[in-house]
Amino acid sequence: MRFDKYWVLQVKAPFFVTKKQIDIFLDKNTAWIEKYHEIAKQKILPESEVEILKQKAKAYIPQRVEYFAKKYWFKYEKIRITCARTRWGSCSSRKTLSFSYRLMQYRDECIDYVIIHELCHLRQMNHSQKFWSEVRAIMPEYKKWEKELKWVKENIL
Numbered sequence: 001m002r003f004d005k006y007w008v009l010q011v012k013a014p015f016f017v018t019k020k021q022i023d024i025f026l027d028k029n030t031a032w033i034e035k036y037h038e039i040a041k042q043k044i045l046p047e048s049e050v051e052i053l054k055q056k057a058k059a060y061i062p063q064r065v066e067y068f069a070k071k072y073w074f075k076y077e078k079i080r081i082t083c084a085r086t087r088w089g090s091c092s093s094r095k096t097l098s099f100s101y102r103l104m105q106y107r108d109e110c111i112d113y114v115i116i117h118e119l120c121h122l123r124q125m126n127h128s129q130k131f132w133s134e135v136r137a138i139m140p141e142y143k144k145w146e147k148e149l150k151w152v153k154e155n156i157l
C-alpha cells in the first residue's frame with residue numbers, strides 16, 4: 001500500500017486484536033483502502049498539489065485547445081484556467097473558454113472531451129442535437145468520457 005506524505009492511515013481496533021491480525025486485515029483490504037484513499041485525495045487537495053495541477057493545466061490545456069481549434073476551424077478569443085469545483089469548462093458569448101485546473105486529475109480523453117465540448121459551444125451555444133452531433137463528429141466515443149466525468153462529479157466531488 002502506498003500513501004504520499006500528506007496522508008496517514010489510522011487503524012482503530014479493540015485492545016485484544018493483535019498487530020498481526022491488523023496486518024492481515026490491511027493486506028486483505030488493500031484494494032478497498034486504496035480506492036477510498038484516491039477519493040479522499042481528490043476531495044481535499046493539499047495546497048502544493050493545487051499549485052502543481054494549476055501549472056500543469058496552464059501548460060497543457062491551451063496547446064490542446066489550439067490543436068483542436070486549428071484542426072476543426074474553431075475561433076476563440078482567450079483561455080482561462082479556473083478553480084471551479086464541478087464546472088469542468090465553459091464558453092462565454094465573448095468566445096472566452098474556461099477550464100478548471102481540476103481536470104488535470106483525470107485522463108487525457110476526459111480533458112479532450114471537455115475541450116471539444118466547449119469548442120463546439122462556439123458554434124452552438126446550447127445543448128441541442130446539432131451541438132451533440134458536432135461533438136460526436138470530432139469525438140465519436142465522447143459519451144464514455146462524459147459518463148466518467150459525471151461519475152466523478154457525483155461520487156467524488
Ligand SMILES: [Zn+2]
Pocket residue numbers: 117121126127
Ligand atoms: Zn455545454
